Amino acid sequence: MNVLNVSLNRRAFMGAGVAVGAMMLTVSLPSVSAPRHQTARKTNLQLNAFVILEPNGSVTVLTPFVEMGQGVHTAIPMLVAEELDITMDQVNVREAPLAPEYRLHFGGKSRYTGSSLTIKDAFIPLRQAGAAARAMLLQSAAQKWNVPFDELSTAAGHVSHNASRRTAAYGELVAIAARLTPPKDVPLKNQTDFRLIGTPADRLDAVTKTQGTAQFGIDVSPPELLVATVKQSPVFGGSIRRLNKEAALKMPGVVSVEIVPNGTYSIRDYAIAPANQTPKETFGTIAVVADSFWHAKTAMEKVIVEYEGGAEGFSDQAFAKKLRNRAQDDGVIAKSKGDVRAALAGAASSISAVYEVPFLAHMTMEPMNCSALFKDGQCTVWTGHQDADWIAKIAAKILDIQLDNVNVITPFLGGGFGRRSNNDYVVQAVSLAKKLPGQPIKVIWSREEDIQHDFYRPKVLASFQAGFDSDDNPTAYRHLNIGDGGQRQQGLASHAPALMDSAVNQPYDIPNKSIEYLFEEIPIPVGFWRSVSGAHNGFFIESFVDEMADAVSDDPIAFRLSLLGRAPRFAAVLNLVSEMASWNGKPWKAEDGSTHAMGVALHQDHNTIAAQIAEVSVDRQGEPIVHKVWCAVDCGIVINPSIATMQIEGGIAFGLSAALMEKVEVLDGRVTNNNFYDYPVLTAQQMPDIDVRFVDSDAPPTGLGEPATPPIPAALCNALFTLTGERIRSLPVGRLQL
């Protein structure tokens, strides 16, 4: 057990995250939620921004991050519990209020849950909060017993003084701790002293999610609740030309039929625009408000509505042609080394290839929904989202009230995958609450609405060229991406990041390289789909690198390793997965008589390196069968190997589902898919066995929500190439022609 050293001036170990942490701990926070007439003994005590000590000795951890399946409502308390020396059954989790000290991303600028940033950016501040809280409890015990506190130790929520055989539960020290000033710069444990971090602690949300008592946004039910459903112009950006609501208003339980804004640009026009800037809204959404969803839904069928305008001329196939026409163009350089064009011109041999990916939907199991109440100048919003600050800004702007008058309540999210970063459904619900103040209204989308008004993974095309010298060494590598992205549409960045991000972070050491992009505007909403740029770049790059290996008749793993001399972490991950799978670069006859083959892919996404090997066969109908996936990961220190493994399994399932069968089709400006029956997703029968290992590491942790998704499409298609000799350059794979 480490001994406390409250040396306030010591700034051991600390890097960039410290300033944020130290600032938070100096914020003077009063005791919360305890009526004044209670005695101090029964009062809970907020020790710092993240830690509340309850009088019964349990600890409430305030989390700025939402739980959408990725396990952060277990991992975040683990970070606090590690340093505070409490057990996980002594921890409760509560949503942090809206305040600057909960913005842990980008140097204190932002709070959102996404980009696989939670663990990376919480690792130091949340541990600091736990360590500082522990320091206050030690100091309290030292005062109470009048002993030096370097003679004190802590374990399982108790402070002990071994010499005098005294021990006190944390809860007994609340009264004294309340009079102390929170300390700064308390040293953190060394990795070798961790007793909780690195263990497969049980998920704190497993019980309620198994018993049906976990509350999701769609389950929220404040008194006097009205329920609405919406129908947006099926053509993106269309507005309402004619509306006849008479028949709908006569339906049972119907309260109102309203036109509300689409909210498509919720980030650009509400969350990041100045508060006084009016959103450029399209009013293309009908809302039927009733006493129940069923009544709202059946009444919606009686609404007579005609829409006009919008992206009527857009189809995914015509857009694909547009992209293909530019495949040989020069791009804007995102990153380059040497002279790729001269090297290609002088190459002894060269190859080129063009790759494409389709639009994809998120298909979170919980359809979009949001509840809102506007009453007496105050607004409460209950919804699953990925950024509480954005939700507050949306509501404040629509209602023209101060941020302080907005309360955001975040139940569990029934999946996020990036979809709930775009809060169009919140714009719709708050707009309805403004029209019908005084009563809470819950907007629930149908599945059809959900798939037809998503923010899709963009359709992107990649064009590659590679050159080799006369000894078959690669001398030139050129990668051009053409398309558009969610960041560009929402005003968060130029077009480059969404297209490129992971494309410029790959490790292969080739003397002449050029990574380029071209912008081709997509007039329908695109967004952030689990792994964002990795979702297409993993497939593109790792398929083409496989083509390069094949062009020089090299083994796919040996070829990659030959280019990783300056990237030891990548090489280690690749070697590990090769060992796990007992890599076999040639097809073989399996026990069942069918032919199997392996394919490999390696990709860094959101700061984490993942390598995967897929073992596949093809059935008699031409359907690819993925038997097993091995995945090696370097994400630095692993907080909870059980949850970390779940994220890898889930990331693989998500990417595999897309690679095998997912495709959003757009015709005349509208999505033609309707539901899971014409947008199939991975089933239990299609789920491969998965074997996951993490590289032993003492490096600072990086995220796991996304990095397992990018490699799997390439691992799958590279295996199919080895099996069939046919290179797959367009997804989804679908059924193969035999």
Add this chain to the structure above:
Amino acid sequence: MVKLNINGAAQEIDDPEMPLLWAIREQAGLTGTKFGCGSGVCGACTIHIDGNAVRSCITPASFAEGKDITTIEALSKDRNGHLLQQAWIDENVPQCGYCQSGQIMAAASFLKHNPAPTDEEIRAGMNVLCRCGTYLRMHAAIARAAQSSDESFTEDSKS
């Protein structure tokens, strides 16, 4: 008016055409049963009618008149249901959790009809969609529950 028996409690539903899903969620106030697709495809809304798995989003209330409806909230009253939920917790199955009620209700019905399934039968028997990819852990939980029910059954027969 339709009279329903949901988890042993009487419930009157005004619209016989209303899918059971909404009767359960909005009239009985039991929100453990989830809306996923409204088309009977995803299975998030799976409940039991007389012990058999049914997709409540496409089942009209009138269909269940005079029958016993069981939702996730009451599954643990059944001994095997309880063992299944415990296996789910022991395997740390849920991620986002949204489909899990439907998964568990489907699995309980599956095990009732096949108390000692092979791995292949478990795999073939899982028909509720999950976007988080919890399929492997669900499989492990179903296998664990089958084993624990079997063991408890053996102990019961000894006594």
